[in-house]
Amino acid sequence: MRLQTPVDGIDTASCEVRLSSGERLSYDNLVVATGARANGLDVPGTDREGVFVLRNLEDAIAVKSYLAATPCRKAVILGAGFIAMEMAENFSARGMETIIVHRGELPVARWDPEFSKIIRDEVTARGVTFVTGAVTAAIEGAAASRLALVTDRGTFDADIILMALGIRPDATLAGEAGIELGKTGAIRVDYAQRTSLENVYAAGDCCEVYHRVAHEWVSMPLGDIANKQGRVAGSTIGGKPLTFPGIVGAQSFRVFGLEAAATGIDEEGAAGSGYDPGSTIVWGSPVARVMNPESRRLGLKLVADRKTGKLLGAQAVGSEGAVSRINTLSACLWSGLDIDDVGYLDLAYAPPFSGAWDLIHMAAQQLRRTL
Amino acid sequence: MRLQTPVDGIDTASCEVRLSSGERLSYDNLVVATGARANGLDVPGTDREGVFVLRNLEDAIAVKSYLAATPCRKAVILGAGFIAMEMAENFSARGMETIIVHRGELPVARWDPEFSKIIRDEVTARGVTFVTGAVTAAIEGAAASRLALVTDRGTFDADIILMALGIRPDATLAGEAGIELGKTGAIRVDYAQRTSLENVYAAGDCCEVYHRVAHEWVSMPLGDIANKQGRVAGSTIGGKPLTFPGIVGAQSFRVFGLEAAATGIDEEGAAGSGYDPGSTIVWGSPVARVMNPESRRLGLKLVADRKTGKLLGAQAVGSEGAVSRINTLSACLWSGLDIDDVGYLDLAYAPPFSGAWDLIHMAAQQLRRTL
Numbered sequence: 001m002r003l004q005t006p007v008d009g010i011d012t013a014s015c016e017v018r019l020s021s022g023e024r025l026s027y028d029n030l031v032v033a034t035g036a037r038a039n040g041l042d043v044p045g046t047d048r049e050g051v052f053v054l055r056n057l058e059d060a061i062a063v064k065s066y067l068a069a070t071p072c073r074k075a076v077i078l079g080a081g082f083i084a085m086e087m088a089e090n091f092s093a094r095g096m097e098t099i100i101v102h103r104g105e106l107p108v109a110r111w112d113p114e115f116s117k118i119i120r121d122e123v124t125a126r127g128v129t130f131v132t133g134a135v136t137a138a139i140e141g142a143a144a145s146r147l148a149l150v151t152d153r154g155t156f157d158a159d160i161i162l163m164a165l166g167i168r169p170d171a172t173l174a175g176e177a178g179i180e181l182g183k184t185g186a187i188r189v190d191y192a193q194r195t196s197l198e199n200v201y202a203a204g205d206c207c208e209v210y211h212r213v214a215h216e217w218v219s220m221p222l223g224d225i226a227n228k229q230g231r232v233a234g235s236t237i238g239g240k241p242l243t244f245p246g247i248v249g250a251q252s253f254r255v256f257g258l259e260a261a262a263t264g265i266d267e268e269g270a271a272g273s274g275y276d277p278g279s280t281i282v283w284g285s286p287v288a289r290v291m292n293p294e295s296r297r298l299g300l301k302l303v304a305d306r307k308t309g310k311l312l313g314a315q316a317v318g319s320e321g322a323v324s325r326i327n328t329l330s331a332c333l334w335s336g337l338d339i340d341d342v343g344y345l346d347l348a349y350a351p352p353f354s355g356a357w358d359l360i361h362m363a364a365q366q367l368r369r370t371l
Numbered sequence: 372m373r374l375q376t377p378v379d380g381i382d383t384a385s386c387e388v389r390l391s392s393g394e395r396l397s398y399d400n401l402v403v404a405t406g407a408r409a410n411g412l413d414v415p416g417t418d419r420e421g422v423f424v425l426r427n428l429e430d431a432i433a434v435k436s437y438l439a440a441t442p443c444r445k446a447v448i449l450g451a452g453f454i455a456m457e458m459a460e461n462f463s464a465r466g467m468e469t470i471i472v473h474r475g476e477l478p479v480a481r482w483d484p485e486f487s488k489i490i491r492d493e494v495t496a497r498g499v500t501f502v503t504g505a506v507t508a509a510i511e512g513a514a515a516s517r518l519a520l521v522t523d524r525g526t527f528d529a530d531i532i533l534m535a536l537g538i539r540p541d542a543t544l545a546g547e548a549g550i551e552l553g554k555t556g557a558i559r560v561d562y563a564q565r566t567s568l569e570n571v572y573a574a575g576d577c578c579e580v581y582h583r584v585a586h587e588w589v590s591m592p593l594g595d596i597a598n599k600q601g602r603v604a605g606s607t608i609g610g611k612p613l614t615f616p617g618i619v620g621a622q623s624f625r626v627f628g629l630e631a632a633a634t635g636i637d638e639e640g641a642a643g644s645g646y647d648p649g650s651t652i653v654w655g656s657p658v659a660r661v662m663n664p665e666s667r668r669l670g671l672k673l674v675a676d677r678k679t680g681k682l683l684g685a686q687a688v689g690s691e692g693a694v695s696r697i698n699t700l701s702a703c704l705w706s707g708l709d710i711d712d713v714g715y716l717d718l719a720y721a722p723p724f725s726g727a728w729d730l731i732h733m734a735a736q737q738l739r740r741t742l
Contacts, residue, residue, distance in 0.1 A: 212717075222720065223720060223727050224717075224718070224720035224727045224728070225717075227727045227728060228715055244715065245711075245712060245715050247717040248717045250717045250718050250719040250720070251719055251720075251721075252719035252720065252721040252724055254721060254723040254724070259723075259724070261719045262719070263717075263719060323695070323719050323721075324694070324695035324698060326719045327695060327698070327699045327718045327719055328695075328699050328701070328702050329702075330699070330716070330717055330718055330719065331699050331700075331703050331706075331708075331716060332702050332705075332706075334703075334706075334708070334712065334716060334717065335702075335703075335705075335706030335708060337705070337706060340616075341616060341705065344599055344615065344616050345702060345705060346583075346595075346596075346617075346618040346619045346620070346634075346701055346705065347595070347621050347698045347701055348621040348622055348623035348632045348633070348634060348694050348697045348698055348701065349593065349594060349621070349622075349623065350622075350624050350625060350694075352625040352630075353623055353625070353694045356594050356595045356598045357595070357598060
């Protein structure tokens with residue numbers, strides 16, 4: 001049953017939900033699945049018509065309805081994460097002049113500069129303007145377009161402004177109900193998605209998840225993780241207990257002609273988790289050269305621990321084959337393989353799909369030599 | 372140094388190579404890399420002009436030279452393994468009428484009937500004739516074309532006939548030199564590619580390789596395995612000992628619009644290795660439906676052990692995404708993961724690349740329910 005009435009609070013001792021209508025509903029178990037909230041910006045004008053965030057289905061419908069009802073020629077995107085990249089492509093595909101306004105220098109912080117530069121170049125090569133080092137002061141009305149984004153790097157007219165500034169777990173309801181939160185600000189759960197309170201579970205972006213490589217509970221609000229957590233909570237409540245075995249941090253997106261994917265942890269995260277990381281990047285063809293001498297290059301970065309040789313993370317960017325490699329390496333991370341194993345992993349070689357030595361092998365062997 | 376003179380034999384006691392010229396060359400170490408031989412057919416006429424095997428680069432050059440010099444309209448391929456499939460596509464791409472003549476009913480025995488039927492249908496949909504249950508009696512000369520393949524299912528005219536009947540390890544030289552062979556007929560080696568004789572190594576299709584899932588030494592003549600073995604032998608001889616950690620049986624090919632890939636062992640192999648196998652097949656989209664509702668279906672079969680839940684093997688066939696899944700599952704097999712882990716594996720989800728639940732997850736969970 002989906003409640004259309006806003007929930008005012010939950011009484012965890014009695015497993016009751018208090019609706020804003022005053023009604024109280026009693027259950028045997030509760031699952032808190034309050035998701036995440038889009039980060040806003042503390043400047044004047046973010047409440048103007050034509051200014052959107054894109055967090056949930058309702059947001060997406062609102063954006064599409066606005067575009068359908070309003071002739072829009074110019075879009076400004078605030079922020080440069082993967083949602084910003086995807087939306088830049090989609091605004092461009094509608095024929096709109098699209099400007100990304102970013103506080104930093106490079107997009108998609110998850111990826112290292114060698115790769116985020118390639119993503120930036122792809123986006124600008126497709127006609128998107130990428131403004132860097134810009135601090136927003138206000139969103140104002142404008143003459144030519146409907147809106148103007150005022151920054152210290154200039155003022156940008158826009159018919160629509162999308163604030164793609166990331167999200168944070170929405171644990172307000174849980175916090176007010178006395179459910180314990182983790183240091184990430186998301187709800188603390190165990191491997192069966194139980195919270196600190198009996199018969200109260202949590203699943204999705206509002207709660208933490210165990211990272212098998214970092215060896216700590218993290219907030220990683222991604223849809224596939226939320227799906228898995230929901231299944232574990234539901235099955236456990238339903239009498240078939242499941243254990244959520246955690247994540248390795250696999251993630252991907254596509255923007256224009258590029259695949260970008262990453263898994264595990266980067267060097268900074270590795271150092272923070274007590275590892276002594278080393279890394280290498282290799283560039284090559286995602287398929288055997290004989291199949292397609294013109295195929296664009298795929299870049300693959302591996303991070304491993306100097307002391308044990310254990311694989312810690314990977315990033316890949318290219319026109320094809322990035323996600324495939326990262327998924328294979330995610331399975332390696334899952335089992336804690338070291339790079340000696342990764343360098344000799346048995347992969348399904350055929351020239352349309354890789355060289356006899358795949359980039360995965362080359363990267364692992366090159367990294368081994370430098371550790 | 373590559374010897375152009377035929378090798379007559381090797382004296383392993385003295386590490387000497389005897390050339391057919393009578394010369395003897397002495398080395399500190401020898402690596403036997405005699406490869407494999409194409410299987411022939413014991414019928415009259417296989418030595419006629421226009422009849423080829425395709426085992427090595429020289430064979431490929433001979434086929435291409437013949438096609439360049441001779442107007443060819445009809446090609447007959449004997450056999451229906453993956454080389455036969457690849458060559459059917461290539462003959463067709465040259466505009467030749469192409470007929471596959473197969474002793475059995477379905478192509479590519481490595482794949483189960485659910486998948487090999489799809490491969491057969493793809494090949495015939497592209498205009499290739501697929502003749503089954505045919506026993507070849509002879510290759511004769513013919514009036515219209517140059518050759519005629521005479522079988523109990525009819526006579527087939529051809530300008531070129533390719534015998535694609537599989538290969539067997541070429542361990543003749545090693546056997547004559549007293550090097551121990553395995554029960555597969557290939558050279559027995561250890562994890563550093565050493566043979567039974569001191570200072571004599573072997574690498575490639577002529578020797579066995581350890582199968583990590585079957586837990587036995589097998590003959591699996593594939594190019595990527597040969598490359599790895601060569602590197603292990605060379606590095607070990609050069610003073611940097613390496614260990615070849617074995618294979619899980621990953622393999623793939625492309626034919627027309629299909630990817631076919633497999634890894635691990637099938638149910639018959641599993642039963643032979645002492646497992647109690649169960650299996651399931653799922654069909655779905657390789658990408659999120661919202662991205663491409665028309666995308667052709669990908670089939671994925673998983674085999675696992677009923678007693679332990681351990682993943683034992685996988686097969687996949689589809690227009691895209693088959694190799695990617697099989698590589699990920701190969702990494703799972705490498706580490707001996709069970710299907711509970713596979714069902715919750717952390718993969719790099721984004722709609723252009725998979726659903727939030729990938730086919731891998733769905734197959735593993737479905738298999739778990741049936742074990």
